[in-house]
Amino acid sequence: MERIMHFQWYPGHMTKARRMMQENIKLIDLIIELVDARVPLSSRNPDIDELGRNKARLILLNKADLAEDTRNDEWVDFFKKKGCSAVKVNSKKGGGIKSIQSVIQEACREKTERDRRKGILNRPVRAMVVGIPNVGKSTFINALAGKACAKTGNRPGVTKGKQWIRLNKNVELLDTPGILWPKFEDQEVGLKLAFIGSIKDEILQTEELAAELVKFLNSSYPGVLEEQYDILAVGDAYECLRDIAESRHCLVRGNELDTEKAASILLDDFREGKLGRITLERPEAV
Ligand code: G4P
Numbered sequence: 001m002e003r004i005m006h007f008q009w010y011p012g013h014m015t016k017a018r019r020m021m022q023e024n025i026k027l028i029d030l031i032i033e034l035v036d037a038r039v040p041l042s043s044r045n046p047d048i049d050e051l052g053r054n055k056a057r058l059i060l061l062n063k064a065d066l067a068e069d070t071r072n073d074e075w076v077d078f079f080k081k082k083g084c085s086a087v088k089v090n091s092k093k094g095g096g097i098k099s100i101q102s103v104i105q106e107a108c109r110e111k112t113e114r115d116r117r118k119g120i121l122n123r124p125v126r127a128m129v130v131g132i133p134n135v136g137k138s139t140f141i142n143a144l145a146g147k148a149c150a151k152t153g154n155r156p157g158v159t160k161g162k163q164w165i166r167l168n169k170n171v172e173l174l175d176t177p178g179i180l181w182p183k184f185e186d187q188e189v190g191l192k193l194a195f196i197g198s199i200k201d202e203i204l205q206t207e208e209l210a211a212e213l214v215k216f217l218n219s220s221y222p223g224v225l226e227e228q229y230d231i232l233a234v235g236d237a238y239e240c241l242r243d244i245a246e247s248r249h250c251l252v253r254g255n256e257l258d259t260e261k262a263a264s265i266l267l268d269d270f271r272e273g274k275l276g277r278i279t280l281e282r283p284e285a286v
Contacts, residue, residue, distance in 0.1 A: 013181065014181045017178075017179045017180065017181055018047075018051075018181075020178065020179075021051055021130065021178045021179075021180070022051065024128055024162075024174060024176075024178055025051055025052060025055065025128070025178075027126060027128075027162070027174070028055065028126045028127055028128045028174065029055065029056055029108055029111050029125050029126050029127065030055060030056040030057070030058060030104060030107055030108050030111075030125055030126070030127040030128070031048065031052045031055050031056070031057050031058070031127070031128060031130055032058045032060060032104070032127050032128065032129045032130070032173075033048060033057065033058065033059050033060065033084075033129075033130050033131060034060050034062045034129060034130070034131035034135045034136055034137055034140060035059060035060070035061060035062065035131065035135065036061075036062060036063050036135050036136075036196055036198070037061040037062060037063050037064040037066065037067035037071075037072050037075065037088060037279070038063065038066055038067045038196055038278065038279055038280050038281075039192045039193070039195075039196060039280050039281050040061060040075045040078075040079075040281060040283075041281050041286065042182075042183070042186075042188070042189040042192040042193055042280075042281060043131070043132055043135055043182070043193065043196075043198070044132075044180075045132065045180040045181060045182065045183055046183075047180070047181075048130060048180060056085075056107045056108045056110070056111055057083075057084040057085065057107070058084065058085045058086070058087075058103060058104065058107045058127075059079045059084045059085070059086040059087075060086075060087060060088075060089050060100075060140065061075055061076065061086065061087070061088040061089065062089055062090070062091055062131075062135060062136040062140060063090065063091075063092075063135075063136060064088035064089055064090050064095070064096065065090040065092070065093065065095065065273065065277070066273045066277060066278070067277055067278065067279045068277045068278065068279045069277065071279035071282060071283075072088040072279075073088075074282070074283045074284075075088075075283055076088060077283075078283040078286070085103060085106065085107040087099065087100070087103055089140070091136045091139040091140040091142075091143045092136070092139055092143075094143050097140075097143045097144055100144055101144075101167060101168060101171060104125065104127060104167075104171050105125070105170060105171070108125040108127075111125065112125065122169070124166075124169065124170050124171055124172045125170060125171050125172070126164070126172050126173075126174070127171060127172070127173050127174070128173070128174040128177070128178055129141055129173065129174070129177040129178070130177060130178035130179075130180055131177065131178075131179075131180055132179070132180050132181065132182045132193075132198065133179060133182075133198060134197070134198040135198070137177035137179075138177065141165070141173065141175065141177065144167065144173070145165045145167065145173070162174065162176075163175040163176070182198070182199075191209075191212055192280050192281070194209050195209070195212075195213055195216075195267070195270065195271075195280065196271060196280075197267070197271045206260055206263045206264055206267065207238075207241065207259055207260055207263045209263070209267065210241060210262070210263030210264075210266045210267055211237035211238055211240075211241065211263075212237075213266060213267065213270060214234065214237040214240045214241065214266070215237050216280065217270075217275070217278070218234045218237075218240075220278075221275075221276070221278060224275050224276060224278075225240060225244075225266075225275075228269065228274070228275055229243065229244045229247045229248065230247050231243040231244060231246075231247050238259070241259040241262045241263055241266070242257050242259055242262070244262040244265065244266060245257040245258055245259050245261065245262035248261075248262060248265055250262050250265070
């Protein structure tokens with residue numbers, strides 16, 4: 001497994017991201033933290049708890065469309081029990097977005113009441129979106145703001161001045177999301193982030209990664225692989241990749257099975273939700 005983990009998030013990136021986060025957090029009342037609904041813990045960075053002390057917190061289970069819905073609800077409960085507001089959303093299709101403005105107001109109620117007692121009225125709540133790369137921060141900001149205010153795609157380290165997006169008379173959103181660094185030192189976390197594609201494939205061993213995914217699916221979602229690829233019952237993970245290669249006619253040099261191609265097909269299918277809605281982490285295991 002060790003070879004899988006040769007991805008890099010240089011210490012310099014981390015220091016810069018942390019510094020930017022510290023600066024921006026001073027300006028806001030509410031942290032809107034996006035996590036990936038398929039891996040709600042592995043896609044978090046607990047450092048945000050420390051950085052965001054004394055701020056209102058809202059956790060969004062993004063990409064909820066790709067995760068099992070009953071699990072999404074369990075995770076929402078889990079985060080609520082920890083004292084955060086939490087909702088599931090699909091930023092890509094806009095699911096759950098409409099209710100966000102009221103959820104934001106609710107998450108900041110204490111702060112608004114405090115202001116009111118001090119005689120501060122009509123001061124909008126200021127919020128900032130944070131999350132690890134690729135979790136959907138830009139897509140969410142676009143969906144919430146209703147127009148292309150923030151560019152989607154990966155733009156590490158881009159900040160030019162501070163721009164606020166006025167969502168309504170009560171809420172303003174910092175247009176630049178805060179980038180959190182993944183907990184890359186934890187191998188299990190790294191593996192799950194690689195499954196969902198938030199760590200680049202070129203620096204990973206595709207077949208090894210796919211074999212790990214086969215093992216997970218076979219034990220947690222039995223029957224899914226057999227049905228999707230029309231193959232016999234899965235036993236050995238590498239045998240399974242060969243079966244997928246055969247079933248999908250992935251061949252090299254004439255008639256040799258191309259298991260590397262099969263591995264890529266499997267990973268892509270999983271990431272695009274073609275294997276169905278799958279959650280890699282469950283709250284009861286925490
Ligand atoms: P980031 O700012 O946090 O780095 O993430 P970004 O918004 O760029 O989103 C990363 C990818 O995740 C994008 O896919 C985006 O479409 C997808 N995405 C964001 N939210 C959701 C969601 O709720 N559900 C699903 N299924 N996907 C979501 P991409 O492959 O980079 O681009 P494209 O597929 O939009 O072309």
